[in-house]
Amino acid sequence: MDFPGLINYWIVIILMMVGFYIVIAQGNLIKKIIGLNIFQVSVFIFYITVGKVSDGSAPIMAAGIDTYSNPLPHVLILTAIVVGVATTALGLAMIVRIRTAYNSIESDEIERAEILEDDK
Amino acid sequence: MFRSIFLAVVLFLLWLVLSGIYTPILISFGVLSAIIVAWIAYRMDVADHEGFPIQLSWKAVSYWPWLIVEIIKSNIAVAGLILGSRENIKPILIRIPANQKTELGQVTYANSITLTPGTVSIAVGENMIDVHSLSKAAAEDLKQGVMHDKVCRLEDLNYPLPKTK
Amino acid sequence: MMTRHTILRVIAKFMIPYILLFALYVQFHGDFGPGGGFQAGVIFAAGFILYSLIFGIENGRKVMPPWLRRALLSIGVIIFGGTGLFGLILGGNFLDYNVLLENPVAGQHLGILLVELGVGITVSATMITIFFVFASQDQ
Amino acid sequence: MFVAASIAILIAMLLAIVRAVLGPTIYDRILAINTFGTKALLLIATIGFLTERPEFMDLALVYALINFIATIAIMKFFRFSHLGYPQGKDEIGDL
């Protein structure tokens, strides 16, 4: 395996797995949202690293520079970040409602409360 | 109202400094933005004598160099304290008077205290400021009241000089 | 008014106009440097949030009442869509800016400017709305 | 020269992260994030000079701005455990 050339992907993957672990293994809903954010950021970094060109510069025209990084991933990620914050807001709003309904933000407790309700 | 207009002019100057591109369309956007922001500021009621202290501007210019020299001096002292042994660090809490007439003056004073490392103003009350200081020397310096008098003079040129201890 | 605590209020009063101006600067210079509608919207909202944090949500509401917020929310989308539709009416495709003016390059420039403005308005209105909704809940 | 400066900033950032993770009280963490923001600002500026395109100073300015607002918001939240207006008291601008 080509060590220095691929290290960016490995970092991305480790980061992604950390986020993934938080999402599936943590009970707390707010932690889950943060895990989701970490996962998201890892995907963003993946896109940006793919678009990076060695010796390239930021894709804003200026005199005397002729290698630019790929602007397309930047555009995609730019929109993705804002959509990400919109979804985060929506998720957090749902957490607030869940809290008023079940008086808890731990997923196991919510499950328990639901079972209790079904039994009635 | 006068202040709002003046604020708009200042904002437009800031725009020119930031922009760096002087085509007619962008300059007209600049005028527009400055007017919009000044109007919002007028609605928010932030462009009053506290929010936009033009009455102080000239005196402030004479105060800042002195403050910067003070900051550098105390910085070196604090750096020595951090690198030195732990025994030298003797934190101290003091309460010092702040007889500035306006709240703006008090704020300037408190901020100056905080800006000089080694002393942090932790609470501001009526005519009093609580200060946490990293060493006794810095606290003694503050008690001398040099900075206090400077800020007072900044506020009003005719301020009678209080007796310095 | 004898409020006990003054530092934040005074400094916030001093800084808010400049933050808002900076937001507008980012908005209109997105074509030349980093920046654009998204960033400008968020910074504008941040300046506004600072105001509401320090002077209270009620004052923030007075400066920007709910109807204005909701109107801005839709106006942004309408500007964006309207620009696209205008291109359609003038004989181009949806969101085709070449036909907006005689000169295609100038048309592109105008189109991009309008679109960015729409994005900025929507984003800032969204952020302010979400903040107000979250902050005005009681526990 | 800017390489040395950015390495110094990176080391300082690392120390700030250590403080944030260790931080016995919540205030230590807030302090850490505040200084961390300052360092990020400086790092952006130095990187601008390193890559010889220093015209992106707007970025650093945004950092300063957002850092300040975030710190104020965190403090406000922590004092009242609410982002809204503290009701019933004359506490406009208090923190």
Place this chain on the structure above:
Amino acid sequence: MAVEVISWLFVGIGSLFLLIGAIGLLRLGDIFARIHAAGLIDTMGLGFLILGMCFYSGFTLVTAKLIIIGIFMFFASPVSTHALSKAALDGNIKPEVDEDQRPDKRRLGAEE
């Protein structure tokens, strides 16, 4: 050439103070002491680095923006520091001090 040397010098001093501040952030005993170390970073570190960069870039728009950043931090950093220390005091954290020269031990302006 002389300008370059000056800018080197300033950036060097700035970095040095930055590092000292960061060490202080780790080393000092309690939160109130650490605030002083952070103040070191905010004033000397930032100020000198920005000054050095100003000299390096010469008389351009970049310099203007750097100066704006400097002025902004000049106003903003004491405010956040002050807010932090006040909140810490309200949060019932007792500063470790050698002597407390305040007449009464309550914080100023506290209602209670």
Place this chain on the structure above:
Amino acid sequence: MLLTGISVIFIRNLFAVVVLAGMFSLLAAVLYVVLDAVDVAFTEAAVGAGISTLLLLGTLALTTDKELAKTKIKIIPLLLVIFTGSVLILGTRDMPNFGDAKAPANLHVAPRYIEESMKETGLPNMVTSVLASYRGYDTFGEVVVIFTAAIGVLILLGQGYRKSRRGSGKIINKNSGEAE
């Protein structure tokens, strides 16, 4: 950066977790600057470090900032995560090297944007011209998404919410009872 991410798992005080998340976001933004994505870094700094932190804090204020369950390593998810990670790392062997100008992603439409956008739109910032002109449809859809999210939050936490609480006999402060 990894350190902050991992420590998010172990700290039980949610408030500290939020602070660390803000730090994580700042670091990501610095990384974007290093990778030449100035516009993205701009957005990340404003959105990730500013607005998201605020929103998380708002949620904490409305719920609770203590995590109840003790954090322990759960074996099955950990194994799953390690397995997925190793498969992905194996998959990267076919990926182009970092910074490779000949990578497939950089050969498709990007050269055209870089060459032509200045001539076609007259704007030096390619990201803006691609965002608003070439990819205008995407951006339009995305603005609509934000709009929808705002409406969604309003529906979830706005007027209807208030009414139901008022119906339950709880006294609501006059100042905060405004319909959103």
